[in-house]
Amino acid sequence: MGTFHAYHAALAGKKVVVLEKDLQPMESSVRNFGQVVPSGFAPGRWHQYGRYSTALYQSLQAKYDIGIRNLGSVYLANTEDEAQLLEELKQQFDTASYLSIPLSQAQVLEKWPAVKSSYVRSALYFPQEVSSESRKMIHALHRSLQETMKIEFHYLSAVHEINDLGEKVRIKTSRGKTFEAATCIVCNGRDFKYLYPELFEQANIEMVKLNMMVTKPLPEISLPGNILTGLTIRRYESFKALPSYGKLDPSPVNPLTVTHGIHILFKQRTDGSIVIGDSHHYADVAQSDQLGFDYDVEVGKIILEEAKQILALPSWDLAQQWNGFYAQMKGDEEIFEAQPSTNIYIATAIGGKGMTASAGYTKERIEKLYQVVLDDAHLQPQ
Numbered sequence: 001m002g003t004f005h006a007y008h009a010a011l012a013g014k015k016v017v018v019l020e021k022d023l024q025p026m027e028s029s030v031r032n033f034g035q036v037v038p039s040g041f042a043p044g045r046w047h048q049y050g051r052y053s054t055a056l057y058q059s060l061q062a063k064y065d066i067g068i069r070n071l072g073s074v075y076l077a078n079t080e081d082e083a084q085l086l087e088e089l090k091q092q093f094d095t096a097s098y099l100s101i102p103l104s105q106a107q108v109l110e111k112w113p114a115v116k117s118s119y120v121r122s123a124l125y126f127p128q129e130v131s132s133e134s135r136k137m138i139h140a141l142h143r144s145l146q147e148t149m150k151i152e153f154h155y156l157s158a159v160h161e162i163n164d165l166g167e168k169v170r171i172k173t174s175r176g177k178t179f180e181a182a183t184c185i186v187c188n189g190r191d192f193k194y195l196y197p198e199l200f201e202q203a204n205i206e207m208v209k210l211n212m213m214v215t216k217p218l219p220e221i222s223l224p225g226n227i228l229t230g231l232t233i234r235r236y237e238s239f240k241a242l243p244s245y246g247k248l249d250p251s252p253v254n255p256l257t258v259t260h261g262i263h264i265l266f267k268q269r270t271d272g273s274i275v276i277g278d279s280h281h282y283a284d285v286a287q288s289d290q291l292g293f294d295y296d297v298e299v300g301k302i303i304l305e306e307a308k309q310i311l312a313l314p315s316w317d318l319a320q321q322w323n324g325f326y327a328q329m330k331g332d333e334e335i336f337e338a339q340p341s342t343n344i345y346i347a348t349a350i351g352g353k354g355m356t357a358s359a360g361y362t363k364e365r366i367e368k369l370y371q372v373v374l375d376d377a378h379l380q381p382q
């Protein structure tokens with residue numbers, strides 16, 4: 001969120017400095033799946049942000065390797081009613097001129113031979129969608145923006161004080177450095193203890209903890225793109241308004257997946273390893289420390305049991321397990337925005353959609369803030 005605000009502010013002709021508390025970003029923008037899936041949103045504002053983000057990622061990738069690959073996304077239906085929802089999703093996106101291709105079981109098994117025939121009934125494929133190498137993307141993007149747009153990045157620069165002096169904003173870091181700017185945009189992710197703690201505690205925000213894992217490299221397996229499964233069809237926003245969503249039969253679903261907010265996604269990294277997740281546990285901001293710091297081994301086992309019903313892999317040996325955290329709004333709100341004083345703007349709690357939607361969201365926000373229209377000349381024709 002911070003990086004894409006910076007990118008669009010620089011496009012609007014502003015001199016931009018980004019302050020990051022860590023040696024390099026290591027929070028949710030690095031710990032995620034890297035699935036850029038506008039298909040996860042019904043046609044509308046957030047879907048459009050996702051489409052713009054996809055185009056921007058590809059344009060940036062064309063100039064500098066930031067770890068973006070256009071390998072598409074596929075939703076695998078396990079049950080008849082999930083397959084029905086995929087048909088309805090296709091109709092919804094046909095109307096919005098967003099390409100999707102229905103696939104039979106045989107077509108899925110041909111393109112993704114690791115998928116089990118006992119699991120997949122049919123699928124819907126979005127060939128235009130992209131994936132990001134999460135451990136590389138934001139760092140490479142910083143290097144690229146530093147070189148090509150002269151955006152300054154200062155690491156180990158935890159901001160602990162922001163004062164709006166009217167004609168300018170004074171920003172202080174915990175290492176005693178002071179920066180002055182006309183405008184300060186706070187995109188603090190899930191860190192609510194340093195800046196405006198009461199504001200965040202009183203807002204309608206909650207913290208989410210996710211369990212993630214990755215196998216050892218499996219170069220003999222080809223699992224291209226973003227792989228989303230039946231539990232995802234039951235979870236993602238784009239399905240919820242479809243006519244048959246309310247008719248989904250819950251009986252095939254393992255109740256433990258509901259208890260732990262588990263749905264199964266896969267993303268193969270460039271080294272052949274397969275990222276597997278995830279689960280969702282929630283706490284209010286003020287109590288978020290109670291989510292703990294432990295990787296939950298039992299939840300990890302449930303994720304793996306579900307994953308093994310979907311894929312046949314030669315080995316399920318894991319290389320890493322980790323926790324990701326993000327902040328999200330409770331209820332129907334999609335993001336937290338505030339303007340604590342004239343020249344200070346906050347935007348955070350974008351939830352589980354930040355890698356898909358941030359680029360588009362921040363473009364619009366910068367346009368509003370500076371009353372400009374950023375044309376699409378910076379986007380390469382696709």
Ligand SMILES: Cc1cc2nc3c(=O)[nH]c(=O)nc-3n(C[C@H](O)[C@H](O)[C@H](O)COP(=O)(O)OP(=O)(O)OC[C@H]3O[C@@H](n4cnc5c(N)ncnc54)[C@H](O)[C@@H]3O)c2cc1C
Nearest residue numbers: 001021027028029032033034035159189324353354355356
């Ligand atoms: C496990 C997991 C899987 C996910 N998978 C996907 C996916 O496949 N697709 C998708 O679209 N989204 C996904 N998401 C969601 C996505 O990663 C987030 O929405 C997005 O990364 C949020 O970006 P952000 O910039 O708001 O937060 P962050 O990435 O947390 O960035 C905030 C930054 O601000 C810095 N910071 C905080 N406070 C200060 C301070 N006081 N001073 C200086 N720096 C500070 C932090 O160090 C951090 O680097 C996933 C998230 C997780 C955790």
